[in-house]
Amino acid sequence: MLAKIYVTLKKGVLDPQGKAVQYSLESLGYNEVKDIRLGKYMEVRLDDVHGDKAEARIKEMCEKLLANPVIEDYRFEITSEDM
Amino acid sequence: MLAKIYVTLKKGVLDPQGKAVQYSLESLGYNEVKDIRLGKYMEVRLDDVHGDKAEARIKEMCEKLLANPVIEDYRFEITSEDM
Numbered sequence: 001m002l003a004k005i006y007v008t009l010k011k012g013v014l015d016p017q018g019k020a021v022q023y024s025l026e027s028l029g030y031n032e033v034k035d036i037r038l039g040k041y042m043e044v045r046l047d048d049v050h051g052d053k054a055e056a057r058i059k060e061m062c063e064k065l066l067a068n069p070v071i072e073d074y075r076f077e078i079t080s081e082d083m
Numbered sequence: 084m085l086a087k088i089y090v091t092l093k094k095g096v097l098d099p100q101g102k103a104v105q106y107s108l109e110s111l112g113y114n115e116v117k118d119i120r121l122g123k124y125m126e127v128r129l130d131d132v133h134g135d136k137a138e139a140r141i142k143e144m145c146e147k148l149l150a151n152p153v154i155e156d157y158r159f160e161i162t163s164e165d166m
Contacts, residue, residue: 006124021125024148030140034128041089041124042104045117057113065107 001046003058005076007067008039042066054078084129086141088159090150091122125149137161 009015018036025033044061046054058076067074092098101119108116127144129137141159150157 008124008126018125021148025144028144028147030144032129032132032140033144034130035126036128037126039124039126041091041122042101043091043118043120043122045119046115047117049115057115061108061111061113061116064111065104 001049001054001078001080003042003044003046003054003076003078005042005044005058005062005066005074006039007042007062007072007074009037010071010073013071039072040066084132084137084161084163086125086127086129086137086159086161088125088127088141088145088149088157089122090125090145090155090157092120093154093156096154122155123149 015037018038021038022033022036025036044058046057049057055078058078062074062076063069098120101121104121105116105119108119127141129140132140138161141161145157145159146152
């Protein structure tokens with residue numbers, strides 16, 4: 001199983017890294033960029049876990065380690081396809 | 084327009100950060116994790132740019148700043164929906 005996890009900062013949480021990238025883009029001439037927010041993307045490969053069980057395990061991992069639930073949101077999708 | 088950009092390390096490129104996360108997960112009892120690769124996820128909001136033009140601009144930004152084409156792959160999708 002392959003789980004794709006997306007972690008993003010919650011709305012309202014300041015994203016200084018995103019601002020820095022935005023200023024860099026501006027200095028390169030990309031003035032159409034209104035806002036940019038940075039997040040994390042993770043690909044987790046699981047052995048011998050399927051369906052609901054896999055989903056529950058991934059949710060646990062996100063809550064405990066992969067995301068900070070205080071300031072971050074996460075979402076994930078689980079596929080059998082191996083990229 | 085909202086562009087969602089995913090940047091991942093190319094296949095074969097070592098991912099020490101991913102390995103560190105994997106060991107942490109193991110130490111928490113998640114032994115089913117076979118592999119984990121970390122990447123970046125970005126949400127870029129664009130003003131007054133649409134369609135092919137937006138796609139071309141985002142591609143340029145990725146090549147020049149947002150991704151390192153030597154070791155990273157990127158892909159993106161452009162939506163009009165504002166999240």
